[in-house]
Structure formats: structure tokens, C-alpha cells
Amino acid sequence: MNLIIMICFLIGGAVIQTVVPSSAFLGGAKLPVLLSFVLYYALTRSVVTTMIAGFLAGFLQDVLSQIPLGHSVFCFCIAGWLAGYFRSMVLADSIFTTLIFGGIANAIVTVFFFLMLVQEDLIKYTYGLITLKIFGALLLGMITTPIIFHLAGRVDRLVGNVELEHSLDDVE
Amino acid sequence: MREKKYLIYVIVLAVLVLLNLPPLAEWRLKAFSRDNLVPFHNMVSTLSVKWHAFVSFIRNPGRPAEEKRKLIEEVGILRERVRNLEAAERENKELKKQLGFASTSKRRMILCEVVARDEISGWWQMITLNKGLIDGIEEGKAVITLEGVIGKTMQVARRTSDVLLVTDPNCRVACKFSRTGAFGIVRGCGMPITKAASLEMLYAPSPCRMDYISREDEIWGHDEVVTSGLGGVFPEGLLVGYVKKVDIDPSGLYQRADVIPAAELGKLRYVFVVLQ
Numbered sequence: 001m002n003l004i005i006m007i008c009f010l011i012g013g014a015v016i017q018t019v020v021p022s023s024a025f026l027g028g029a030k031l032p033v034l035l036s037f038v039l040y041y042a043l044t045r046s047v048v049t050t051m052i053a054g055f056l057a058g059f060l061q062d063v064l065s066q067i068p069l070g071h072s073v074f075c076f077c078i079a080g081w082l083a084g085y086f087r088s089m090v091l092a093d094s095i096f097t098t099l100i101f102g103g104i105a106n107a108i109v110t111v112f113f114f115l116m117l118v119q120e121d122l123i124k125y126t127y128g129l130i131t132l133k134i135f136g137a138l139l140l141g142m143i144t145t146p147i148i149f150h151l152a153g154r155v156d157r158l159v160g161n162v163e164l165e166h167s168l169d170d171v172e
Numbered sequence: 173m174r175e176k177k178y179l180i181y182v183i184v185l186a187v188l189v190l191l192n193l194p195p196l197a198e199w200r201l202k203a204f205s206r207d208n209l210v211p212f213h214n215m216v217s218t219l220s221v222k223w224h225a226f227v228s229f230i231r232n233p234g235r236p237a238e239e240k241r242k243l244i245e246e247v248g249i250l251r252e253r254v255r256n257l258e259a260a261e262r263e264n265k266e267l268k269k270q271l272g273f274a275s276t277s278k279r280r281m282i283l284c285e286v287v288a289r290d291e292i293s294g295w296w297q298m299i300t301l302n303k304g305l306i307d308g309i310e311e312g313k314a315v316i317t318l319e320g321v322i323g324k325t326m327q328v329a330r331r332t333s334d335v336l337l338v339t340d341p342n343c344r345v346a347c348k349f350s351r352t353g354a355f356g357i358v359r360g361c362g363m364p365i366t367k368a369a370s371l372e373m374l375y376a377p378s379p380c381r382m383d384y385i386s387r388e389d390e391i392w393g394h395d396e397v398v399t400s401g402l403g404g405v406f407p408e409g410l411l412v413g414y415v416k417k418v419d420i421d422p423s424g425l426y427q428r429a430d431v432i433p434a435a436e437l438g439k440l441r442y443v444f445v446v447l448q
Binding site for chain 2: 074123
């Protein structure tokens, strides 16, 4: 059940991320819906579930974009693993935590992608545009992640995914 | 618990395999996954179109009837023009035949529907079309609308094609000014084109820029920019856009011009891929 819900979340997230247009003011940064789902699983589930979510979310992003296969998978798995590593130090269900985690994680992932794509000569970005994009990623991460946490948490409770309540006891 | 740890190793191994896949295998895996996502893309695209039509109808219920009347009127005018053009074409052919000219080949184009606007990662300015290899589309073909050039095909799967828009910094188009014939290269500036007209009230990003224009050529605002046919991808004479502003580039050797694309990139629904 958990895996089916996760797949539904990720496919729906991929569609929303594709459909919602980017803004010129934010350097063309997209809503980080997939990354927000990975963070949701990182802060509420076990490491294994987080890694599966990271793998699937990254695979979807790689397949639907020009990014070489494996790059998003790698980034999302690392982001999820790091968020899970720090969750014992924070209040995982606090809106402030999700806001900070979402913003910082999205900005770091954007920088990481930029370095990887520039190194492979796949993109040509000016410094001004990439600065704007990182700022956009930070802002959109802070907006999107709390919303995703709220919605995903409600759906999980609705379908009876009780693991959510016991998740913090399952820290490895 | 052991089983769970085993799963982590499996995922790490899968990530390593994905990162080290040979290009051909990588492309096959991507194409296979994309082809299987086509029905889903089509469904979302159809829903989006229906929703826009519904909202438009609610906002202005009398508009469809008015649009229908205008379209009927326009069809009548266009039919009349076609009849005149057919007569002119016949006359043209006859004259060419008499003068011994070889007939010029027409462009072969294929109509495609846009199934996804914007790219999921946000790093490229792209759209996805609902036709691919099985329809005869190949990589590096010009994509146009009735208004003008919008980009070129990039990755082509069996049933979908990705189009790199002219606003992307990776897209370069060899162009010329139709008035003076001066050459240059149009490149995207990386700013997404949105439908929001209010955007330009606060900040007007330059969607495209034409570089390497000779300093001797006199360029005016609203000058028409068309493809020169020199790059090999875009046939000659396709409208790209209009000049917004001209200045000297930092090196002082050339002029450069901000270009506004003629096609409305934020409202694309149907486009043509130029096959020949």
C-alpha cells in the first residue's frame, strides 16, 4: 500500500512539476514537487523507503528531461539520505522544519545540477541567471515543501498508512 | 532488518548502473519510458485544454458564437484567396515551363500537437510533441507555427519528440534581416516565455538576441529577422522575429539586437515539423 501511494504521489508530482510554468523572475526554476516528496519520506519514513522514493523520483525526472540518466537519481537519493540523517536533530513535523529543509535542499540540488550540467557542457547559463535560479529554487522549495508535507500527510492518514505515526520510532 | 539493508545496497547498485549506462542503452531506456508515458501526457494535455475552454466559456459565454461567425467569414475570404492563388500557381508553372525552369520543391511538414509545455527540470526551454520516429520525425528538424520559427527537434522517441525552443541559450539559429540581408546568429537568452502580459510591466526580459551583425549595416527597430538557411537545420526564409533594440556588443566589433520571437511561445498548441 505504502509503495502504491508513493508511486501515485510521484507520478502526480511529476505531472504537476511539468505542467506548472516557471517564472522569468525566478530564473526559470520549477516547483520542486518531486524533491519535496523525497524530503517528506526522508522526514517521516525509514532510510530504505527514502531511498526508494529518491530513486523513483529521480528516475522520473531524468526520463522526462534532458538530464543524463542517473544524475537526478543520485542527487535525490543523497538529498533524502542527508535529510533523514538530520531528522533526529529537528522536529520533523514542524512547518518551520519543512520550510527550511525544502528551501535549502532545493537550492543545494540546483547548484549541484548546475555544476554537473555545465561540466558536461549541456547548458549555457550566465552567472546572473544562475544566481536568480538558485534564489528561485530556495523560495519555491520553501513554498512547495510544507504544502506537499501537509497534503501527503493527509492522504497517508486517509488511506491508513499507519507507519507515519510510528515512523520516528523506526529511525535506524 | 537484514532485508532492508539489502535493499539499500540494491538501490546504490542501481544508481551506479544508471550513471554508467552506455549512451545507446541510456537513450533506449529513456525512449521506452517516455513512450509509455505518452497516454498520460495526452490525458493531461486534453484535460488542460478542456479546462481552459471551460474557463473561457464561463468568463465570456457569447465568445464561441462570435468566434464561429468570425471563422466562417475568414474561411470564405481564405477560400477566395486560395482560388486566386491556384490560378496564379497554374500561370506560374506554365511560365516556368516555357522558360525551362526546374520546379521548386515544396516543404514537407507534419502537424503535431504539443503534449507538454515546459520541461520538468527547468534547465531547458522545451516542449514535447505527440509525434516521433514512427511519423518520420528526426533529430535536428526545424519546428514552426504559422507565425514563425519556434525551435528544433532534440531527442526523438518512437512516439514523442522534444523541441528546444529558440529562447533556450543552447539554441542557435543562423539568420538574416529580410530588409537589408545582413547576417547574424540568433540565440536564446534563457528566459521562459509566459502567457502573463503583466510580466513586462515590471521587467522585460529579452527572449532572444542576434549577435555578430556587421557594424556597417543599418538596423532599425521592428526589422524582420528570418532564417538564412546557412546552419543546415532551418530552411531559408522562415520568420524568426522582430528587432526590439539594437546596440554595439562589448567587443565593439559587431552590433547586436534584442529579438522578440514572432511565434507566441507561451500559447503553443499545434506546430509543424519541417521534414524536408
